[in-house]
Amino acid sequence: MNDLDCRQFVEQVTTFLEGDLGADAEQRFIEHLALCDGCDRYLDQIRQTTQALRDLPAEGISPAARANLLNAFRSRP
Incomplete structure (x- = not known):
C-alpha cells in the first residue's frame, strides 16, 4: 500500500524532478x-512551468527581487 498522500507528493515534486529522491521515496x-490523476496533472503543470521559465533571460530580475521571491516561496507553509 502506498502511504504517500497528495500533500506529501506536492512537497516532493521538485526533489523528484531534480532526481534527488531516494529509491524508496x-x-x-x-x-x-x-493512482492520482490530480497529482499527474500537477506534475505536468510544474514541468511546463519550469520549461517556460527556462526561456526567460536571467538578467530580467534584479538580485534583490530574486532573493525576495525565493524567500517568499521558502517561507510558505
Whole structure:
C-alpha cells in the first residue's frame, strides 16, 4: 500500500524532478502518480512551468527581487 498522500507528493515534486529522491521515496512517488490523476496533472503543470521559465533571460530580475521571491516561496507553509 502506498502511504504517500497528495500533500506529501506536492512537497516532493521538485526533489523528484531534480532526481534527488531516494529509491524508496521515488518508488512511493511513482506509485502515487499512477493512482492520482490530480497529482499527474500537477506534475505536468510544474514541468511546463519550469520549461517556460527556462526561456526567460536571467538578467530580467534584479538580485534583490530574486532573493525576495525565493524567500517568499521558502517561507510558505
